[in-house]
Amino acid sequence: MPIPQQFGRGDRMGRGPYEKSGIIEDNGLPPNKRVEERFEVPFPMKEVDGGRQPSVYELDVQVKLWYLPFGTMDTSPHLWREFSTTVAVSKQGK
């Protein structure tokens, strides 16, 4: 979203329309531009003789895209998209 600047000065976000003037930055999705995000989710690991290995070899991954009109999940969140898959890693190898 366009992060509003407080009274058009400094590095603080304005909160409430009465103190917003200008923007600090817009961290929203610009129109007609592809935006890519990359996330790394660690598998739980355990120590074994000779090193470490995953505690589990499959993870259920769920991606949910929420629209938060008031900035938090506490007030009127809207689920826009979701994606689920199971990610597996190999059990053999060095």
Place this chain on the structure above:
Amino acid sequence: MRRLQSGKLTALLILALFAGTAQAGPAGIGQRDTIAAKAGKARTIAELAAMYDSSSCVDCHQDAHDQWAASPHARPLFGTGRTAATFRTAITNGLMAWPYSGVKVPKDVKVEHLMGCAKCHLPQLADATDAVASELAVSLFAWADAVGSGDDAVREREEKKLLSLNINCLVCHNRNAIVHKWTDGYPQKGVVYGSHDGPHDSAGFPKLARSPIMSESILCGQCHGLGPNLELDNPTQCGTGYGSYLWAYRAEGGRETCQDCHMRKSKLGHKILSYSDPAMIKAALDFEADAEGMYWRDGTKVSARAVVRVAMTNRSGHSIPDG
């Protein structure tokens, strides 16, 4: 010499008198025939509501009315309650806290104080006296106090008052239907502005006239935000959607209008919704995601991880989120 100086002084005084007379009165032709000019400034909330009373439109335009009634335009001062609460916060944390505003208590609030919000939430407030602004501020506080104390009778009374003022048919189809008034004329009392000229089967509004901007984004842009309202003595800023539309969408080759997406393609008509509507949500965004597992090796330390990639393309006419 003295007679000459006296004559020169008289001539200067006469010139000043005429110059002053020439500068008096509003610029432009036709201002006196608007709804507001004919009625005179509203002195109460009830008078302002009556000035822009669109109830007669329902007889023939039931569908459009029902769509509109389900939209945020029908409750711009109140919203779900949060908007009214924010108005109140703007008064307490803003106007009453600022040392140079002139507002110590809610009844001190004038039209000029509220235009930071009302410019968009109730543009017709500009056609009211300061007594209406004061009444609005008092009503907002009375509503909030009644919510806090559980006084349902007062809460309902004040909600009814706040809900009586809205962005209704006459705001878009008359008052705000013309943006360039010196070019296209001031919106006239008794005229409904839309897509074409002609007679209109209504006693109060017997004439139809074409608004050149009824299907243009600038109609919506009057309220839906360019950034700080720098024309105000203490600028405010709420939505910046129109600014985003101009500079992030149109400037980059986008060609659709607000009405194209929010009314026609979505089939919402006058319901005009955005982030909460399934059709708008679907149209707004292309979304792809995938994930794969891998082992990261950092020297002798091994870590397994899931790498998740998400790609999103905003297909709307403005930054998301924005408004």
